[in-house]
Amino acid sequence: MSTTQSNAPTPEKGKTSVLRLDRICLKFGDKRVLNGIDLSVVEGEVVVLIGASGSGKTSLLRCINLLNTPTSGSIVIDDEVLFHRQADGKNGTPIPNQEVNRIRSKTGMVFQQFNLFPHMTALENVMEGPVIVKKEPKEQARQTALKLLDLMGLAQHVEKYPRQLSGGQQQRVAIARAMAMQPKVMLFDEPTSALDPELVGEVMKAMVELAKSGMTMVIVTHELGFAFEVADRVVFLDQGLVAEQGPPSKVLLHPEHPRLKSFVGRFHESADLLRPFLEARQAEKAC
Numbered sequence: 196m197s198t199t200q201s202n203a204p205t206p207e208k209g210k211t212s213v214l215r216l217d218r219i220c221l222k223f224g225d226k227r228v229l230n231g232i233d234l235s236v237v238e239g240e241v242v243v244l245i246g247a248s249g250s251g252k253t254s255l256l257r258c259i260n261l262l263n264t265p266t267s268g269s270i271v272i273d274d275e276v277l278f279h280r281q282a283d284g285k286n287g288t289p290i291p292n293q294e295v296n297r298i299r300s301k302t303g304m305v306f307q308q309f310n311l312f313p314h315m316t317a318l319e320n321v322m323e324g325p326v327i328v329k330k331e332p333k334e335q336a337r338q339t340a341l342k343l344l345d346l347m348g349l350a351q352h353v354e355k356y357p358r359q360l361s362g363g364q365q366q367r368v369a370i371a372r373a374m375a376m377q378p379k380v381m382l383f384d385e386p387t388s389a390l391d392p393e394l395v396g397e398v399m400k401a402m403v404e405l406a407k408s409g410m411t412m413v414i415v416t417h418e419l420g421f422a423f424e425v426a427d428r429v430v431f432l433d434q435g436l437v438a439e440q441g442p443p444s445k446v447l448l449h450p451e452h453p454r455l456k457s458f459v460g461r462f463h464e465s466a467d468l469l470r471p472f473l474e475a476r477q478a479e480k481a482c
């Protein structure tokens with residue numbers, strides 16, 4: 196039997212659901228992009244979203260922080276219903292900007308392109324949101340920013356400008372900048388896909404540190420080895436629906452859905468050799 200969204204086990208990292216999406220649908224004109232996504236993420240859980248190009252991964256992340264407004268469905272973060280629109284399209288009044296900003300501040304988003312402010316140091320980039328948007332005292336924002344940059348392995352680079360940093364270092368500053376706003380959940384959209392291959396590992400390592408620190412994370416990535424390493428649960432999207440989900444050792448090594456089988460095919464072949472090692476690693480993680 197296939198592991199579907201209705202019967203898949205949810206790892207018991209925390210008991211509290213931090214993010215809950217119910218029946219999220221999204222249309223662009225007549226084109227249906229998301230077709231009723233249900234997804235619940237518990238505190239401290241790391242969920243990796245995979246799927247072919249065009250399956251709706253980016254659209255889903257953009258719905259969570261209202262960069263896309265779902266056609267219908269609901270979004271609950273930390274037990275607060277932030278968005279609800281019925282399937283018949285009623286209650287479709289636009290959401291006031293202030294409310295959108297409040298909803299957006301519950302999530303931190305990291306994009307492919309890091310877009311740091313070029314005229315500010317790494318430290319200033321990370322302090323900017325807390326000081327300007329949240330009106331935090333500067334010294335407090337500075338201390339938090341230093342801790343986050345340290346967690347990202349950038350303690351030596353806090354006074355550098357983006358042009359003095361590699362792509363991998365800039366992306367790690369971007370992660371610290373999103374974290375500085377104290378989001379309930381961090382969303383990553385292919386955070387390593389714009390990087391030179393030799394810089395991918397350092398960003399992944401920083402994200403593993405973030406996961407270990409207990410952050411709740413939803414990550415879109417094509418790096419299946421990384422997904423295996425970091426995910427508590429892997430969710431496979433196909434044509435705007437959750438087609439299969441479960442622990443990485445199940446979804447990546449023993450996929451059931453035919454399109455998931457072909458999607459992970461190459462990984463699967465190489466993982467055959469690695470399977471005893473990978474499963475031992477997974478068992479270690481569980482202990």
Ligand SMILES: Nc1ncnc2c1ncn2[C@@H]1O[C@H](COP(=O)(O)OP(=O)(O)O)[C@@H](O)[C@H]1O
Nearest residue numbers: 223226228246247248249250251252253254255
């Ligand atoms: N702003 C938009 N207007 C119209 N169609 C869009 C828009 N954004 C995304 N799409 C379409 O929605 C589908 C899903 O896209 P996307 O969420 O970017 O997929 P993925 O991130 O999985 O590659 C694609 O067919 C894409 O062309």
Ligand SMILES: [Mg+2]
Nearest residue numbers: 252253254384
């Ligand atoms: Mg995408």
